[in-house]
Amino acid sequence: NAGVTQTPKFQVLKTGQSMTLQCAQDMNHEYMSWYRQDPGMGLRLIHYSVGAGITDQGEVPNGYNVSRSTTEDFPLRLLSAAPSQTSVYFCASSQGSNQPQHFGDGTRLSIL
Amino acid sequence: AQSVTQLDSHVSVSEGTPVLLRCNYSSSYSPSLFWYVQHPNKGLQLLLKYTSAATLVKGINGFEAEFKKSETSFHLTKPSAHMSDAAEYFCVLSGGSNYKLTFGKGTLLTVNP
Numbered sequence: 001n002a003g004v005t006q007t008p009k010f011q012v013l014k015t016g017q018s019m020t021l022q023c024a025q026d027m028n029h030e031y032m033s034w035y036r037q038d039p040g041m042g043l044r045l046i047h048y049s050v051g052a053g054i055t056d057q058g059e060v061p062n063g064y065n066v067s068r069s070t071t072e073d074f075p076l077r078l079l080s081a082a083p084s085q086t087s088v089y090f091c092a093s094s095q096g097s098n099q100p101q102h103f104g105d106g107t108r109l110s111i112l
Numbered sequence: 113a114q115s116v117t118q119l120d121s122h123v124s125v126s127e128g129t130p131v132l133l134r135c136n137y138s139s140s141y142s143p144s145l146f147w148y149v150q151h152p153n154k155g156l157q158l159l160l161k162y163t164s165a166a167t168l169v170k171g172i173n174g175f176e177a178e179f180k181k182s183e184t185s186f187h188l189t190k191p192s193a194h195m196s197d198a199a200e201y202f203c204v205l206s207g208g209s210n211y212k213l214t215f216g217k218g219t220l221l222t223v224n225p
Binding site for chain 1: 121144146148153154155156157158161163202204206212213215216217218
């Protein structure tokens with residue numbers, strides 16, 4: 001059972017480039033979310049989804065897009081990367097709002 | 113509005129001594145509370161959860177936490193620290209129906225030999 005799988009693990013981009021961070025889960029969880037982790041800030045919610053076809057903004061959504069075409073996948077798109085988006089990105093899934101989140105190992109993204 | 117305050121950004125203990133990581137919360141709803149641990153370059157792993165059952169919650173690796181509604185606290189404890197406990201710990205609040213979690217800013221636990 002793989003749990004939550006994030007790819008790539010590391011990425012370096014130039015300012016203005018676009019890319020997609022992939023997230024897949026094999027637990028049939030309805031709820032999926034993306035967080036960014038910055039030193040001293042804890043984890044901040046970017047976007048979340050409560051099921052296929054349903055997404056909503058979190059605390060820091062600007063500069064990011066998401067879609068949820070299947071239960072399993074929840075990709076995060078950076079449309080035009082900026083140095084302020086240098087961070088570690090975590091994808092998580094759960095069975096519901098009061099259930100424990102299962103986290104991927106993260107994507108470490110640097111934008112030059 | 114919901115909030116989580118981890119009262120210490122860094123806690124340092126000696127191996128074999130007790131661990132106390134403090135967490136206070138604020139919520140308009142009946143809260144669900146979690147403690148997660150993050151080892152370097154890893155994702156977050158669930159230690160334990162409180163979801164309105166027993167107020168003393170036991171988790172993995174000898175950790176436990178006590179929910180105190182009157183003090184709005186959910187402190188994490190362990191009787192005897194081990195070197196492998198060195199990591200960052202996050203207190204997390206879930207409340208209401210909007211599926212959003214609120215994270216504390218984390219407490220870095222250092223264990224000295």
